[in-house]
Amino acid sequence: MAERVVVTGIGIISALGRGKNAHIGPMRRSQGGIHAITHLRSVHAPEFVLGEINMSNDDLAKLIGLPTGDNGYTRTTLLSLAAMSELLNDVDISLLREEPFAFINANTVGGMSKMEDIYMDVLAPGTRPENIKYIDTLDCAESTENVRRHYGLKPLMATISTACSSSSNSLMLGARMIKSGMVKRAVCGGSDALSRFTLNGFYSLKNVDKKPCKPFDQNRGGLNIGEAAGFCLLESEPAAIARGAKIIAVLTGYANTNDAYHPTAPSPNGDGAYLTMKQALEMASLQPGDIGYINAHGTATINNDLAEGRAIQKLFGTQPPPFSSTKPFTGHTLAAAGIIEAIFSMWAMEQQMVIPNLNFETQMEELDISPAPSLIENVLINHVLSNSFGFGGSNVSLVFSKP
Amino acid sequence: MTQPLYIISACTISPQHTYDEEHFLDPAMTADDGQLYVIDPDYTRYISPVAIRRMSRMLKRGITAGMKCLEDAGVTTPDAIIIGTARGSVTDMENFMKDMIKMEEQALNPTSFIQSTYNSVNGWIAMMTKCTAYNQTYVHRGFSLELSLLDAQLLLSEPGDKKYLLTGGFDELTSEYFIIREKIDYYKKDIPPSPELLAHYDTPGTIAGEGAHFFTVSNDPGKAVCAIHNIAMLQQPSAKELLDATADVLSQNRLKIEDIDILVCGMNGDSRNRFLIDPLIANCAASTTIVSFKQLSGEYDTASGFGLWLTNYICKHNYVPPA
Numbered sequence: 001m002a003e004r005v006v007v008t009g010i011g012i013i014s015a016l017g018r019g020k021n022a023h024i025g026p027m028r029r030s031q032g033g034i035h036a037i038t039h040l041r042s043v044h045a046p047e048f049v050l051g052e053i054n055m056s057n058d059d060l061a062k063l064i065g066l067p068t069g070d071n072g073y074t075r076t077t078l079l080s081l082a083a084m085s086e087l088l089n090d091v092d093i094s095l096l097r098e099e100p101f102a103f104i105n106a107n108t109v110g111g112m113s114k115m116e117d118i119y120m121d122v123l124a125p126g127t128r129p130e131n132i133k134y135i136d137t138l139d140c141a142e143s144t145e146n147v148r149r150h151y152g153l154k155p156l157m158a159t160i161s162t163a164c165s166s167s168s169n170s171l172m173l174g175a176r177m178i179k180s181g182m183v184k185r186a187v188c189g190g191s192d193a194l195s196r197f198t199l200n201g202f203y204s205l206k207n208v209d210k211k212p213c214k215p216f217d218q219n220r221g222g223l224n225i226g227e228a229a230g231f232c233l234l235e236s237e238p239a240a241i242a243r244g245a246k247i248i249a250v251l252t253g254y255a256n257t258n259d260a261y262h263p264t265a266p267s268p269n270g271d272g273a274y275l276t277m278k279q280a281l282e283m284a285s286l287q288p289g290d291i292g293y294i295n296a297h298g299t300a301t302i303n304n305d306l307a308e309g310r311a312i313q314k315l316f317g318t319q320p321p322p323f324s325s326t327k328p329f330t331g332h333t334l335a336a337a338g339i340i341e342a343i344f345s346m347w348a349m350e351q352q353m354v355i356p357n358l359n360f361e362t363q364m365e366e367l368d369i370s371p372a373p374s375l376i377e378n379v380l381i382n383h384v385l386s387n388s389f390g391f392g393g394s395n396v397s398l399v400f401s402k403p
Numbered sequence: 404m405t406q407p408l409y410i411i412s413a414c415t416i417s418p419q420h421t422y423d424e425e426h427f428l429d430p431a432m433t434a435d436d437g438q439l440y441v442i443d444p445d446y447t448r449y450i451s452p453v454a455i456r457r458m459s460r461m462l463k464r465g466i467t468a469g470m471k472c473l474e475d476a477g478v479t480t481p482d483a484i485i486i487g488t489a490r491g492s493v494t495d496m497e498n499f500m501k502d503m504i505k506m507e508e509q510a511l512n513p514t515s516f517i518q519s520t521y522n523s524v525n526g527w528i529a530m531m532t533k534c535t536a537y538n539q540t541y542v543h544r545g546f547s548l549e550l551s552l553l554d555a556q557l558l559l560s561e562p563g564d565k566k567y568l569l570t571g572g573f574d575e576l577t578s579e580y581f582i583i584r585e586k587i588d589y590y591k592k593d594i595p596p597s598p599e600l601l602a603h604y605d606t607p608g609t610i611a612g613e614g615a616h617f618f619t620v621s622n623d624p625g626k627a628v629c630a631i632h633n634i635a636m637l638q639q640p641s642a643k644e645l646l647d648a649t650a651d652v653l654s655q656n657r658l659k660i661e662d663i664d665i666l667v668c669g670m671n672g673d674s675r676n677r678f679l680i681d682p683l684i685a686n687c688a689a690s691t692t693i694v695s696f697k698q699l700s701g702e703y704d705t706a707s708g709f710g711l712w713l714t715n716y717i718c719k720h721n722y723v724p725p726a
Contacts, residue, residue: 107542108520115500119500119501144543157543159543161540162525162539163522169539173539180561200508201511203511257537258534260529264517392523392540393529393538
């Protein structure tokens, strides 16, 4: 049997702030993170609410000790560096310089947040010099490469883009590489910055709620876009024990399946989500009754919550473990959703608490189950399940267990 | 990682006659403006008339190359779909972004937004083959296609009964993307006709291209033409690091560089890469045939797929085409 893969380091930034305390506090107080737009320059700014991180690009640059202004780093890269530098508060960077090491990032639109503002100047003759710095940032690997360069790392690198399940795939790939012996450690995660491109994309699909989202509610009206970055350090259990590292959780199960149903909508009966969760549990050698908390994908779109709710009901029955969507705290952070919600799941297990599903009022007619509407404390959680489902039918479920 | 990837079938849509392989280099297709665009095949063969109307060319191209690759392998439903693309459907991303700017974020059509998602080709092939298994999209610049193959190696070495995997990669050239890369000196200033690209190795820059390359790979050597035994990816290596890595890969297979009959090499005519390429070639035996391909494919992030297709072609026909 292959060695177990454990999580020994965490770095995160989202609309709730940076680091663990910034997240746990509002979650305990049921204080959502969705608010009016301050930084994104969209004509829709007055009408929408978002999971926007309350820092300008200059604020982020200062936080990580970079020059402000046009420094060539997109917001996506700045968020990635903010999360990575937080992870490195607890992890000696020399560990990541030891071969063999993998750095696996995930992203959906690269430096779009900058490129959408300068694209016409970029195409025109005589592009302004400050814009030339960003000219080739419209790809998903730009933040991965910049983080690697910033810290002088030479890892095995990968960037994944499977829409909203992207960074769950990062964790899964890192675990597989460690189990195969290809690498000893891996930093896995993802990042996405808000862009008008993404906001308008989901708006054109009529998937955006102009009020804070209401996951698993009969009267839900769509999602709120958010931005975030998160990374976890994964390593083999013997490697973690050998260096005396504090083990936060064990990644005991994972599964990646595809709906093979529709380009953007999940199969309405939840077949895809069911298969993914089932396979992840099987890999962890767990029964549904062993799971103490489910962090649902729960985007609050009509389609997702119906499909996912039905899948949970099919696998766990009408008395499932407490489940919630944490999207009202952070918005839907797309490529970062998988990693930040994996982190929330591990914290829920560590703190023995169920994170509330904010804004839930009305039971969904199609379901016999409902999410946990408020904080539950002192609850026994030995194993957690975290779901991420994306466009293209890309589904990933992860199972974390107590060390 | 030494799990061999036996290549059961290969399908490439490129600027050359590769999709209709029997006409390869008959004639060789060329470009004088430094932009090699693909020869579009009949996309209605695998895609229904209803679906095809709204599809962008990258989506049609990716689906068609992938579906033909599986058909050639006799595989109806693969055991995984793993694809690499550095830029996905560039046209869709450009169109949605420009519409958004011009129409000031009002009344936008979501079609190009959906298709600009990097895993849209993966999703379509999964739907068309009813493949609910593992599905992955790598988007890491020049490593995108290699990561697809590396993941396939990993997957076939894991417990389970997976046997036939669809791997590959694609990227698209657009006139706007050409302008962007031109501004960062990616291309040659004095553009030679594409067949003469490598005769201009003394100046910086290359020429542009695009393509879609798919490979059905298996752990079963039965129907294979050739196999990939090792994959090594290096970050901005020095010449010595490249030579050491080459020697290491060969020694893992009990080979020396003198044993190599053919080196398929992605030299792209950019003088800035010569410090890597020249020592490698100098290190080869006089009897080694050096095969270049970027004068046929153009340069782009997943162009190595053309090289892999060509390698497979050479093994299949036991013949090195005069390029």
